Amino acid sequence: MMNRTLTGIDASAKRATFATETGTEDVDYDYIHIIPPQRAPNFVRESGLHWADRWTDQGWVEVDMQTLRHLRYPEIFALGDVTGVPKGKTAASVKWQVPVIEDHIVAGIEGREGSAVYDGYTYCPMITRIGHAMLVEFDYHNNLVPSFPGIIAPLEELWISWLLKEVALKATYNAMLCGRA
Template sequence: MPGKGIATFATPQGDQEMEYDFINVIPPMRAPDVIRNSPLPWADKWTDQGWVEADKHSLRHPRYPDVFSVGDIAGVPKGKTAASVKWQVPVAMAHLIADIEGKQSNESYNGYTSCPLITRVGRAMLVEFDYKNNLTPSFPGVIAPLEELWISWLMKEVALKATYNAMLRGKA
C-alpha cells in the first residue's frame, strides 16, 4: 500500500507486512525457460535461477566446452549488467576464436560490473567493482566512485542510455 508506506511480502510463514519510508523491490531474477529447461544450468548452485554453468573467468561451460555465456544468463557471481557484458563478450570471443584456430586464449573476465546509482535528480554514484569487490573506476581522478556527482548522473542519463541501446542493436 504505497500511500500508507506498508509492503506485504509472501514468506514461508504467510504474508507479512512491513512499514517503509523508502523501498526498492527487485523481482526474482532467473534465466529464461529455454535455458532453465535445458542441460546447461548449474546442477549444484543457483538451481532456482537456472543460470548457465560457466567458469567465472573464461565464461566457458565446463560440460559443453563449445558453449559460453555472457550477461543475464551467465552463471557467474557477478556481471548481470550491460557494463559487464561489454567486458564479457571480448573474453568469450577470444576463447571462441582461439578454439577455432586450435589455440588457447589467456583472456580472463575479472568480474567487472558497474552500478550507476541515481541518488537524486542531477546526482548519482558510479560504483564499479570486480569479483573481489575491489573498486575498479573507469575514470580515476574524474569520477570518484563513492561520491554523488553531477557527472555520474549525466553519464547514466545520457551516455549510458545511448550505449545500452547501441548494444541492444549490436552496434557497441
C-alpha cells in the same frame, strides 16, 4: 529485508505483507522498493545447461567464471544475465564479456588456447537525486575498477556521474546493440 516474498500490498494503509520462512509478516512503509525474483528464461532453465548445485531456482548457465566457457560443454559459452557467475548482471558487464568469449572462440578455431579473462566487471550507476549519481564499478573481489580514475570518484555523488548515466550511456548501450561498442 532478506528471505521474504511480497504477497500483498495495501497502498492506502501503506502496509506490505510478506511470506517469511515461519509465516507472514506485515510491514508499514513510507517508500517501498521490491526486487522481483530473478530467473533465466524457461528455455535456458530447461536446457540442461544450468548449474545443478547452485542457483537452482534461477537456472543460470554453468560456466567457468573467468572464461565464461560451459563447464560440461566446452563448445558453449554464456554471457549476459543468464551467465552463472557471482557478479556481472549488467549490460556494462556484457561489454567486457564479449571480447573474452571472442578470444576463446577464435583461439578454438585456430587450434590454440585462449587467454582472455573476465574479472567480474559490474557497473552500478546509482542516481541518488536529480543531478547527482554514483558510478560504482567493481570486480569479482569487490575491488573498485573505475573507468575514469582520477576524474570520476566512484563513491561520491557527482553531477558528472549523473550526466554520464542520463546522457552518454544511452548512446553507448544503443551502439552495443548495433555491435559498434
